[in-house]
Amino acid sequence: MAPGTPELQPPKFPSVKSLSESSALTSIPSSYTFTTDPNQHIASDPQDSIPVIDFSLLTSGNPDQRSKAIQDLHRACEKWGFFMVINHGVAESLMKGMIEACRGFFDLTEEEKGEFEGKPVLAPIRCGTSSNTSLDKILFWRDFLKVFLHPQFHSLNKPPGFSEVSLEYSQRIKKVVEELLKGISKSLGLEEWYIDKAMNMSSGLQVLVANLYPPCPQPEHAMGLPPHSDYGLLTVLTQNEVGGLQVQHQGKWFNVNLIPNSLLVNIGDHLEVLSNGKYKSVLHRVVVNRKATRLSVLITNGPSLDTVVAPAPELIDESHPPAYFGMKFQETLTLSQTNKHHEKSILDQVRI
Numbered sequence: 001m002a003p004g005t006p007e008l009q010p011p012k013f014p015s016v017k018s019l020s021e022s023s024a025l026t027s028i029p030s031s032y033t034f035t036t037d038p039n040q041h042i043a044s045d046p047q048d049s050i051p052v053i054d055f056s057l058l059t060s061g062n063p064d065q066r067s068k069a070i071q072d073l074h075r076a077c078e079k080w081g082f083f084m085v086i087n088h089g090v091a092e093s094l095m096k097g098m099i100e101a102c103r104g105f106f107d108l109t110e111e112e113k114g115e116f117e118g119k120p121v122l123a124p125i126r127c128g129t130s131s132n133t134s135l136d137k138i139l140f141w142r143d144f145l146k147v148f149l150h151p152q153f154h155s156l157n158k159p160p161g162f163s164e165v166s167l168e169y170s171q172r173i174k175k176v177v178e179e180l181l182k183g184i185s186k187s188l189g190l191e192e193w194y195i196d197k198a199m200n201m202s203s204g205l206q207v208l209v210a211n212l213y214p215p216c217p218q219p220e221h222a223m224g225l226p227p228h229s230d231y232g233l234l235t236v237l238t239q240n241e242v243g244g245l246q247v248q249h250q251g252k253w254f255n256v257n258l259i260p261n262s263l264l265v266n267i268g269d270h271l272e273v274l275s276n277g278k279y280k281s282v283l284h285r286v287v288v289n290r291k292a293t294r295l296s297v298l299i300t301n302g303p304s305l306d307t308v309v310a311p312a313p314e315l316i317d318e319s320h321p322p323a324y325f326g327m328k329f330q331e332t333l334t335l336s337q338t339n340k341h342h343e344k345s346i347l348d349q350v351r352i
């Protein structure tokens with residue numbers, strides 16, 4: 001760069017929350033306008049809905065109950081890649097407290113939130129709007145907050161109480177994920193601690209992602225989040241009462257109707273790689289609406305940053321050759337930021 005040239009700063013975008021709250025807003029700015037209506041072609045077959053996993057059976061001392069739950073898990077991972085977990089033991093008050101703490105963050109002033117804006121992908125605390133404003137051609141109707149909670153816990157000091165509730169919530173979710181990964185290992189015919197050990201989960205990366213989707217005057221032309229799969233092994237979601245999440249299944253989009261107090265879990269790209277494609281990460285997207293604000297809180301659970309994720313050798317044979325290259329988890333994360341947040345962009349880099 002020539003001396004005296006000002007360093008290029010990414011352009012700053014107003015939060016969707018502040019846009020949505022400006023009383024003059026009757027249509028969306030052109031920078032948010034999609035030409036196809038994301039609400040078209042929604043399948044709603046009540047016979048075909050997201051599977052339910054009873055966590056109390058999965059952790060039961062009764063071997064028959066446990067093996068039935070593992071079979072359920074196997075079917076859910078193979079057919080949908082998404083499932084609802086009931087009887088998980090995470091207190092309703094803690095789930096609600098986590099959602100309210102995130103709402104408290106989004107309610108801070110733009111100046112207060114500004115401290116965490118425009119940060120790189122591996123910054124432990126960052127917030128912003130859309131997905132990646134330096135790459136998104138059309139902006140998404142979504143504000144976000146991301147906080148790294150494990151292996152090192154990062155404490156967000158505002159709003160008051162956020163830090164405490166995020167620590168407790170992340171620890172409880174970590175326990176649920178540990179049991180799910182034991183069940184998933186068994187369901188793949190592996191020893192129950194296989195994934196935990198191979199992925200170095202004791203120093204695994206756990207990130208809290210809070211998403212806010214304010215009311216939108218033209219929901220038929222805006223998108224909360226475009227179709228994408230998640231990185232990592234398992235993502236665990238809780239939400240307020242406002243829907244909007246849709247999952248792709250057998251080529252159709254399904255609305256997610258969560259059982260109250262259940263946790264929604266989905267398979268991430270790195271579990272697809274580890275399972276050599278037996279379990280696939282699944283596309284999902286978020287649509288917005290005119291009236292109500294959707295708030296979702298996700299905990300992403302990945303391996304440690306230095307783990308090389310490759311197909312498990314036990315799942316490779318003559319009829320199942322390796323379908324992916326191995327790649328260090330940290331590298332896939334940085335690569336995903338140089339690509340548009342769309343579809344299965346991480347897997348496109350490692351598919352053989």
Ligand SMILES: O=C(O)CCC(=O)C(=O)O
Binds near residue numbers: 245296
């Ligand atoms: O808000 C939601 O329901 C889903 C958000 C999501 O898919 C993501 O943050 O990766």
Ligand SMILES: [Fe+2]
Binds near residue numbers: 228229230284
């Ligand atoms: Fe996602």
